[in-house]
Each structure stands twice: as C-alpha cells, then as structure tokens.
Amino acid sequence: MTHSICIDHPIVTPDDGLFLGNGDLSVSCWQSPGTIIFQLGKNNFWDTRLLLDKNPKPAHIEELRTLVMDPNFKVDGTSRKLNGDKLTDRQREICRRVPSQGYTAPMPKPGPQVHLHYPPDWRQCSIRQTLEIERGLLRIEIRHFAGGMLVLEAVVHPEENRLALHWTLSGITPENRYGGYFYGLPDMPLVYATLSREKELTREEFIRREYLDHGNRHSQNMSPLPPPQTLLQNNVLIQKIPDSMSLYTAGAIPEDGGSETFADVLCLTPSKDCSEGTFSFGVSTDSAEDAMQLAQQSNWETDLQAQTDSCDKFWNRSRVSFDSPVLEECYYAAMHGKRSLLKAGVYPPGLFFPSALKDFSLWRGDYHLNYNYQSIFMGAYESNHLEQGDAYFTGIAPLLELGEKISRDYYGIDGGCFVQLCGYPFPVEDDYFGSLPLGRMAYMTGWVAAYFYRRFLLTQDLDFLKNKAYPFLKKAAVFYTGFLQEDDQGIYHAFPSNQGECDFSYAGTMDQPQVIYHAAYALHCASQAATILHVDRELAAEWEHIRSHLPEQFSEMPKDMAPEFFNFDGKKADAKKAPDFLTPGNPSYDWYFGHMPYRFSIRLRGGIWRVAEDYQALIDYLKRWRQPNGLMRAMSVATHGYYGPWTESLAIVGSLNDMLMTSDGGIIRLFPGIPDGHSASFSTLRAEGAFLVSAIKQERVKKVDIFAECNGTCRLVNPWPQADCILEYHGETEALSGEILNIQMQAGTSCCLRQR
Secondary structure (H helix, E strand, C coil), rough: CCEEEEEECCCCHHHHHHEECCCCCCEEEECCCEEEEEEEEECEEEECCCCCHHHHHHCHHHHHHHHHCCCCCECCCCCCCEEECCHHHHHHHHCCCCHHHECCEEEECCCCEEEEECCCCCCEEEEEEEEHHCCEEEEEEEEEEECCCCEEEEEEEECEEEEEEEEEECCCCCCCCCCEEEECCCCCCCCCEEEECCCCCCCHHHHHHHHHHCCCCCCCECCCCCCCCEEEEEEEEECCCCCEEEEEECCCCCCCCCEEEEEEEEEECCCCCCEEEEEEEEECCCCCCHHHHHHHHHCHHHHHHHHHHHHHHHHHCEEEEEHHHHHHHHHHHHHHHHHHHHHCCCCCCEEEHHHHHCCCCCCCCECCCCCCCCCCHCCCCCCCCHHHCHHHHHHHHHHCCCCCHHHHCCCCCCHHHHHHHHEEECCCCCCCCCCCCCCCCCHHHHHHHHHHHHHHHHHHHHHHHHHHHHHHHHHHHHHHHCCCCCCCCCCCECCCCCCCCCCCEEHHHCCHHHHHHHHHHHHHHHHHHHHHCCCHHHHHHHHHHCCCCCCHHHHHCCCCHHHHHCCCCCCCCCHHHHHCCHCCCCCCCCCEHCCCCCCHHHHHHHHHHHHHHHHHHHHHHEEEECCCCEEEEECHHHHHHHCCCEHHHHHHHHHHHHHHHCCCHHHHECCCCCCCCCEEEEEEECCCCHHHHHEEEEEEEEEEEEEECCCEEEECCCCCCCCCEEEEEEEEEEEEEEEEEEEEEEEEEEEEEEEE
C-alpha cells in the first residue's frame, strides 16, 4: 500500500504547504494566483550573530546557593518577576533575562522563493495537488475550464541540494490563451520561473502583520540587527547576513531558453511556445559556484530516478499499518517530514521547518532542550532509521562543547558537562543563557545522556558506546557527582535547580522530580556503560552508590526506563483518568499539541494507557489537530500564530511506534495501544537488544518474526498468555509458554512465533 496527501484547493500559506526535502534542503509548496510557489529552506542557514558582550558574567552556582537561601527570594519562571530582600546589583543582574536574548539573532533564516508562473488569467481552474510519500514526488495539476492543463512535478534530490521541476502544458487554444503584444512590452512565455527573496520586514511591520494575522504581538520586544542583504550575481541569488553567513541559490538556464534579471529577480524562460520543460535550482551555504554547479548538474530523469531509489531504500527499512486511516496517515506524513528534515552529519532544524520560516521566529527558532529538540528524533531509532536519529549528535555537539565550560567555570566541576536549556548549531565562546530563572536547570544533561544510551540499547553498537556515547556519559555522571549534595544521612540532593519552566526559589529548586529522575538515569547509564566496556570500575561503583542514595520518594522510578517516558514534567499521570490531552479545558487539548507525544508514550510504556476506553478519543483528537498537509500544529494559531510547521509535532511517529511495540528494559511488548478487535501490523521496528521485530495483529496477534543483529536473549511478553506458542528457529520447532518468552538468538538469524 502506498500513501499520498491530496489537496483539491489552493494552499495560501507556506505553513500549510506540501513539503519535500532531503534532510538538509527542504521545500514548502503553496500558491497565489497564476503562480506555484516553492519556499526553500536550508537547515544550517542561520543568523549566527550572538552579542555576548551585552551580557553580564554568567551566574556561578555558589552565588545561587547563597541567594536562594533567602526564604523570600523567588524568580517567577515565566514572568521573571523578582522577589527578594536587599538584593545587590550583581544579584539582580543574574535574575534577569540576559540582554543578548532580546535581539533578533541568533535565529534561522528563510531562503528564497521559486515561482512557477502559468497564465495569470487562468482563474476558472481546478487544482489537484498530490504528494506521493513513498516516491517523494509532488504532482500538481491545474485544469482550465476551457481545456488547457498544466502538470508540474517536483523532487528534491536525495543527496544534492537541488530542487528539480518538470512541467507540461497541453490543450492550449485561443479560448484559453490570454495576452499578446502590447506597445513593446514583452510577451512572456505561458510558463516561466522566477527566483527572488523579499527584503526582510522591519520589526515594526512584522509585528503589525503578526497582530493582523492572529491578534498577538509575540515579537514586539525583539531589538533588530542589520538585516540580510539580497543581491543577484550571475544568476545566483545571494542572501548575505552581516557578520554572519550567506546562502547562495542558483537557477540553471533551461535548454534552448534564456534568462533575465530585474530588481534582484532572476527570470528563467523556456523557448517560445515550448509545451514541456524543466527548471532546476541549487542551494549552498559554501559558495555561489557550488550552488550553480548543483543547478547545472540537474537532469530531470536522473533526479527522479535518484529520488525513487532513495525512497525505496528508506521505506523498506520499516513499515506500519493500522486499521484506522487517521493513525496510518498521521504516521506516514510525519515520517515523510522526518525524512525531509533529518540526515546524519547535517545540522537538524530548530523549532520550525526551515522551508516555512518567517523573517523572525518565536524563541528565535532555537534548539530547546527541555523536550522540543528531542521531540523531532522521537521514534527515529525505533523505526529503524539510524540516519535520522544520528542527526541529533551533529546538532548537540556545540552545546556539549559549551557544557564542559559551564560545568568547569560556573559549577566548579572539572571533567563534567552541563547542557544548557537552549542552544544553536554553531560554536560559541561562553554561556549565553547563564541567568535566572531558567539558565541553571540541571535536568537537560540527563535527558541528553539518555539519548546517547538509547542508541546503544537499540543497536548494541560497542564502537559507538566506546568512542561516542561513553565519553559523554562519563562527563554527565561527573557533573551530577559534583552537583548533587550529600546530607549528614548520606542522602544526595539536587540543589539548586528548578524544573520545567518553574520558579527559582528554595522550595522550587530542592529535589525537583525532573532533575532527580534525569540525574539518576544518567548515573545508571554511565555505570552500565563503564561495566560493559570494563573501564572506570571505581567511578561506576560511586555512580551507582549515589543513584541508590537519592531521596526515598523517587525510588519508584524504573531503573531501566528513560525519565522522559516515565515522568515527563515531574507530574505522574493518573492511570484512572482520561489523559489530559484528551480532556477539553486542558492546554494539551485546547492549544498545546506539542506535549502530547511524550504524554501519550508515558502511558503506553508505563502500561497505563486505557486502550479500550480512549482509542477512539485518540483518533478524534488527532483529527482535530491534523492539517490538510498531514502535519500537526504543536501550538494553535489562535495562541501563537503562523510561524511555520513545528518540528516537535513529528514526535507523533514515536508515539505511534509505541502503540505497536515497546521494549523498555529489554522486554518487548506487542501492540500495547491497539484494542482487541482491531488490526495492525508492522515490519522491522527496532527493539532494545538490536532485534528487528515484525508482527501482525488481526483482532488478535497472528504471527511474530524476529531478526537478531547481535547475539543475545530476546525477551518477549507472550502474545498468547492463555495458550502455548510455537517457535520456529534454525529449522526446528519448539513449544513455548509462560508470561515472558526468552529466546536465545545468534547474530544474523531469524525466528518465527505463532500461536499453537
């Protein structure tokens, strides 16, 4: 079965556009009268200006320990309102937002627009837009009532940053042809393309339009910096950000066609009365020459075949099916989004799709490490796409380099790493967020550690564990060893650190659940990794000692489950009640979809999802948030406006994977989110222990296939607890029974399970 997204009306904003991409270059397609518009975005095109000289010296943890002992002291987590007695000027300056946060940079920047022009007098037309997900192909048909038809196909090359367009025009007659010679003005071809970039809006005009769009003024307090300069040279559009970087976009002249420039617009024209043609555009942050070479190397048939081959390889890595079209369509649209945005070795995007960015972005479009950044990668490894999940490490690398400095200089912990709340995909000299209320939260370090270790659990890749994961896990454990404070009873406390986006006060910074859970799991991951690698035996023992001597109220946390899948924000989910995201009046239902995937997976992985009661409500909820282009909005337009699709909404892939299979603690559970009487199936989802699992449920589980990438014991909750099952392995058949099935497997072998 293949999947498509079809829209039979014009799309009027890039937020809602149909999208293509290769993990670095992405495109959003929408329309205005007489034009099909492709807005381009490149993951690493950022305004990198960071005014650190405007900031006070970042806060040292000892300053904060002294400050927070005042029982009247508090900095509100959202309003930043400050309470405290006899505060010094230094204390006040570290309790305010750092000045550099008030500017319009750092921030990802939008690329240019390609306009495919067709007869502008074609107003009485029908339009059908089809995104063929498994082919990575966008096809648009525009039919004039008097018989003319334009067919446009578009692909983004899977490896080279190039947009290729192929068009055909048919049925042209005097009845549907408009225009002609008029006092020397050029008679434009019926189809042609332009490349341009509008000048960046002033801050005042942006705020005015923001208010007109949705009644809010989120960007009104940003101070502008000199805007990017746009110029056109030798058919290359250059967007140059002062004291930062440039984006180069080139358009290749069509065969037997021509080009002209006017007012920084590049116009590409086919030969006169041509009924078929191609346009290609190359994008680079390296040089104009590189962009032009990319554009000129295009061949439509070659690019289309490269995309077809790449898509075949991608979609053969795993498959899922649900008997609910809503669930299946959501999954494939989001997976297509991940394929468009994520690629190993390439900086991942920030909060928004690069192909639909506005001139300015909420929260400067940065990497937010308190769930947003992690969300885009949720489910990547489980869906057997290491190439997606590994982009995480490229993006996080500058934050880890900075984190070592913060640990050393502002916590006094040599050899540790403190991961800051927010970050950017480029190196910086010093802590740019080192003030209250949110600049000294100590739980992001553990969240990052969990991701490193999860990759090992799912792949059993010892080279990765030794050379990439353990070096960071050790730094995370060293940080928590120095940060956690031992009392006279031998219990270790997390102080001071707030959680979520909560107040910074004595009560708000002592043993916050989110901090304790992430610290405990990071210590556990580091000690387990050291044991596996036979290194740092004494440190591993110390880390386990600290983990086992945390405050007793946190002992309920499962040792082998990452905290984000147990207790997302420090608040336990109530197993007896409907989830908050299915409850009107709750933010996750009313306006904040972004939290939903983690909150949903907590219930699935923790065994508290009310599968029979809430299954249909879940489907209705997804229908409520799903847009015509298949994506979810992480936050409603009513509250946050149009800023482009939110990357965190792609986390729904992880939750839908979890409906089919979980494997926390190395125990595989099949179809925890699918009620009896419903059907679903999947192939080669990845489980802990490096097992690739396939299963079919037709009202009840029918068959399970498991492939082992490594030697090990596959532990599976028996899908048929009331009956024996048959194991077929190595050409032999064996009857198994019990609550947990333990199957010894050798690397490179497969087994099959079915009910007797």
